[in-house]
Amino acid sequence: MTPPTFKARRPATYTGIPGWIYAVAAAGALLVVLPLVGMVARVNWARFIPLVTSESSLAALGLSLRTSAASTVLCIVLGVPLALVLARGSFRGQRVLRSLVLLPLVLPPVVGGIALLYTFGRQGLLGRTLEVAGIQIAFSTTAVVLAQTFVALPFLVVSLEGALRTAGPKYEAVAATLGASPSTVLRRVTLPLVLPGLASGAVLSFARSLGEFGATLTFAGSLQGVTRTLPLEIYLQRETDAEAAVALSLVLVAVAVAVVALAYRGSGMVGREITTTTAPARGGDVR
Amino acid sequence: MKHPLAAWAAAVLMVLTLAACAPAGQGGTNDDGAAGQRRTLTVFAAASLKGAFTELAGKFEAANPGTQITLSFAGSADLVTQISQGAPADVFASADARNMAKLADQGLVDGEPRDFATNTLAIAVPAGNPAGIKSFGDLARQGVKVVVCASQVPCGAATTTIEQETGAALKPVSEESSVTDVLGKVSSGEADAGLVYVTDARSAGATVEQVPFPEAAKAVNTYPLAAVKGAGNKPAADAFVAFVLGAEGQAVLAAAGFGAP
Numbered sequence: 177m178t179p180p181t182f183k184a185r186r187p188a189t190y191t192g193i194p195g196w197i198y199a200v201a202a203a204g205a206l207l208v209v210l211p212l213v214g215m216v217a218r219v220n221w222a223r224f225i226p227l228v229t230s231e232s233s234l235a236a237l238g239l240s241l242r243t244s245a246a247s248t249v250l251c252i253v254l255g256v257p258l259a260l261v262l263a264r265g266s267f268r269g270q271r272v273l274r275s276l277v278l279l280p281l282v283l284p285p286v287v288g289g290i291a292l293l294y295t296f297g298r299q300g301l302l303g304r305t306l307e308v309a310g311i312q313i314a315f316s317t318t319a320v321v322l323a324q325t326f327v328a329l330p331f332l333v334v335s336l337e338g339a340l341r342t343a344g345p346k347y348e349a350v351a352a353t354l355g356a357s358p359s360t361v362l363r364r365v366t367l368p369l370v371l372p373g374l375a376s377g378a379v380l381s382f383a384r385s386l387g388e389f390g391a392t393l394t395f396a397g398s399l400q401g402v403t404r405t406l407p408l409e410i411y412l413q414r415e416t417d418a419e420a421a422v423a424l425s426l427v428l429v430a431v432a433v434a435v436v437a438l439a440y441r442g443s444g445m446v447g448r449e450i451t452t453t454t455a456p457a458r459g460g461d462v463r
Numbered sequence: 464m465k466h467p468l469a470a471w472a473a474a475v476l477m478v479l480t481l482a483a484c485a486p487a488g489q490g491g492t493n494d495d496g497a498a499g500q501r502r503t504l505t506v507f508a509a510a511s512l513k514g515a516f517t518e519l520a521g522k523f524e525a526a527n528p529g530t531q532i533t534l535s536f537a538g539s540a541d542l543v544t545q546i547s548q549g550a551p552a553d554v555f556a557s558a559d560a561r562n563m564a565k566l567a568d569q570g571l572v573d574g575e576p577r578d579f580a581t582n583t584l585a586i587a588v589p590a591g592n593p594a595g596i597k598s599f600g601d602l603a604r605q606g607v608k609v610v611v612c613a614s615q616v617p618c619g620a621a622t623t624t625i626e627q628e629t630g631a632a633l634k635p636v637s638e639e640s641s642v643t644d645v646l647g648k649v650s651s652g653e654a655d656a657g658l659v660y661v662t663d664a665r666s667a668g669a670t671v672e673q674v675p676f677p678e679a680a681k682a683v684n685t686y687p688l689a690a691v692k693g694a695g696n697k698p699a700a701d702a703f704v705a706f707v708l709g710a711e712g713q714a715v716l717a718a719a720g721f722g723a724p
Contacts, residue, residue, distance in 0.1 A: 299652035314653045315608065315636040393644065397610065397637025404638075412640045415540045415615040 212429065219426055220419045227423040235401045236409035237427065243317060243405060244385035247324035251381040254325070255332035256374065260366075262333065263340035281330045288326050289394025296322065297395075319396035320403050324385035331384050332377040339373020340366070379439035383432055504699045505533045505551055507542045509558035509686065511582065511642060514666050515719040516556065522715070523706050530699055538641055539617065546571060546691060553700040556688035556707075558582075559617040563687045573694060576687035579707050581722035583683055584621050586674040587649045587657045587664040594655035599676040602656055603631045610645050610654040613638040618645070621682035622658050628681040646671065660684070662720040685724065 220227075227233065262274050280288055295301045296313045306313060313319050347369060351361045367374070389407040396403040398412065406428055414421040508516045513536045520532040535542070535552070539562035546552050547569050555572075556579070557563040563576045588596050594607050602609045611633065612619030619638065626633060636654065639645045642663050649657040650670040664673040688707060690700040706712050713723065 293651055293653065297651060297653050393640075394647070397648065398613065398639055398644075399635070399637050408640075412613050412615055414544075415538070415613075415640065418544070 215422060215425060215429075218419075218422050220423070223419060224423050224426075227420045228427050230420075232400055232404075232409060233420070233424055233427075236404055236406045236424075239317070239320070239401060239404065240386055240406040243320045243324055244382050246321045247328055247385045248378055248382040250321065250325045251329050251332045251385075252374070252378055255329050255377070255381075256336060256367075258329075259333045259336035259340060260362075263337045264345065277333055278330045280327050281334075285327055285388065285390030286394050289323060289391035292319075292323055292326060292391060292395040314395070315397045315399070315403060317402055320388075320392050320405060323391035323395050324388045327388055327391055328381035328384040331380040332374075335373050335377030335380060336370060339370040339377075342373075343369045376439045379435055383435045383439075386428070386431060386435070502529060502696060502699060503531050503533055504553050504696050504703060505535065506554045506556065506703065507535050507537075507546060507550070507552040507691075508554075508556040508688075509539045509542070510536050511558055511660055511662055512536065512556055512686070515662075515716050515721065518715050518719075519707060519712055522711060523703055526706070527699070527702065532703070540565075551695065552691045553694040553696050554688060554703050555691050556686065558686055559620075559684055560687055561617070563689065566691075567689075571692045573690040573692045573697070573700075576689040577704060577708060578685050578687050578724035579712070580686040580716045580724055581683050582660045582662055582686065582720075583679040583722065584618065584625065584658050585661045585664045585679065586676060587646060587659045587667065587671045588655065588674055589649055589652045590670055590672055592672055592674070593652075596656045596674055598674075599625070599629060599678045600631055602633055602658075608653070608655045609633055609635045610637045610639060610648045610657040611635045612642060612645055612658070613640055616640055617684060618642050618658070618660060621684055624682040625678050629678050665720045683722070686721070 228237075258277060262270065262277070293300060293314075295303075296306065296319070297303050298307060298312075298314060303313075313322065343366075347365050348361050351365045352358070356364065387407060388405070389411070392403065392405060393408060393411075398404045398408050404412070406424060410421050410424045410428070413424060506516065506520065516534060516536075520534055524530060524532055535545075535550075537545070539558045542552075542555060542557070543562050543565050546555060546566060555563070555566060557566075557576075560576075563572070566572050567576065586596055586599070586602065588594065594601075596602065596607070601607065611622045614620055614623045618641075622633075637648065639648070642659050645654075645657040645659050646663055646667055648654040649659075650667055656674075661673070661675075661679075664671055688704055690697060690704060694700045707716075717723070
């Protein structure tokens with residue numbers, strides 16, 4: 177024990193966390209970690225490679241990665257303007273719009289699936305019009321992407337709106353007084369400023385898309401290579417081959433862990449960069 | 464740890480919380496108890512039995528005052544997993560022999576399983592039959608959107624059998640993991656036709672029409688039921704099994720569209 181070193185390393189940080197908080201925190205962490213351990217303990221390692229590289233598994237994994245990437249792009253394209261409007265705009269019904277956009281966060285995915293079905297389905301609100309135009313969404317990969325975008329969009333909007341509010345509008349205001357057009361301000365000032373928030377929002381959307389199950393099952397169906405994503409494949413395998421389901425679950429956990437780790441590292445790095453570049457400007461007090 | 468007492472308090476609190484979540488009345492099922500005391504019988508039954516078993520349970524309770532039946536419906540494979548993980552079931556009614564065998568292999572079946580019903584497939588079409596489906600052969604027609612069960616689940620296995628017997632290869636737009644999902648796609652009009660059990664098509668109401676087809680006889684699904692080993696309430700479990708196999712039970716099942724075993 178060398179208390180002086182300890183003190184020297186963390187001189188003025190107040191760590192006034194009561195001891196019992198650690199006990200409850202440990203219980204909370206266990207609640208999340210223990211089931212994962214339980215699942216890993218059930219993996220049949222001898223069969224693991226053949227199980228996860230079977231034709232149906234690879235088809236499901238490939239489809240999941242492709243659709244999640246597509247829905248992440250859609251989330252960025254649609255979510256960035258939404259977040260900007262919510263964070264910077266001021267108009268009637270803004271609060272209502274925010275609540276509505278965030279609704280998929282709290283909605284059970286099955287409900288989302290039913291809602292999508294009665295909107296884009298053959299008998300749905302837009303279905304007839306789409307059919308006349310020769311577009312059929314139900315039972316197609318498009319339906320999977322649509323379902324994933326529906327549930328993942330709020331993650332991007334929430335992250336980005338938070339980042340926009342934290343950054344504040346003052347740099348944008350300065351750029352505008354210097355003669356930059358709104359589009360230039362957006363491209364040269366706003367977006368670089370909130371890039372970490374956008375990145376972590378995009379990664380979260382990707383992760384949420386990857387795990388999407390309920391809305392896809394209800395809305396898109398389940399056919400190998402077309403609509404049967406990895407979660408649906410796991411759900412189906414469980415009927416006959418529990419070991420295959422566990423092995424595939426582990427793959428999904430590994431991908432999810434990698435994605436979350438990437439999000440933390442990525443946003444951390446970009447975050448530091450932004451702080452250093454903006455620090456002098458703050459010191460210079462342009463106002 | 465700095466505050467062992469607080470840690471213990473937290474641990475005790477957690478255990479108490481979990482204990483409080485345990486099903487109430489669990490003690491009651493194990494006691495033989497005096498006459499008139501409420502006793503619970505837990506029946507795990509395949510999802511397709513929902514309508515029939517809900518009615519059966521009501522009749523059994525009426526015939527056996529003091530016994531209360533708790534029903535749990537899910538896919539047969541799900542129920543087997545739940546029972547083998549310790550879910551408190553007294554009776555298990557499976558939608559196929561395969562899942563009953565899975566439970567028996569784990570030594571969790573008390574006595575011989577008894578077959579109590581059969582079920583065959585029917586073609587379910589949306590109300591009005593927009594695609595004009597009249598036979599099993601129509602399902603293989605170009606442009607007809609057919610939804611079936613995946614071959615991993617009982618209804619899908621039956622579909623595969625019929626395909627092999629008739630030589631008609633279907634090109635489904637979706638292979639769902641349960642009959643309910645197939646029925647959902649049909650009743651919402653997304654699919655032109657779906658292959659489901661006769662009983663499911665019947666219980667779906669006015670949104671779904673049924674097209675019977677003779678080839679269905681080639682894949683008859685048999686439903687077995689049995690008391691679960693270690694059942695808290697063995698006499699009541701046996702009584703319920705006998706009730707389902709008896710005249711009254713069979714009448715309810717027949718009315719729901721099930722065939723005799």
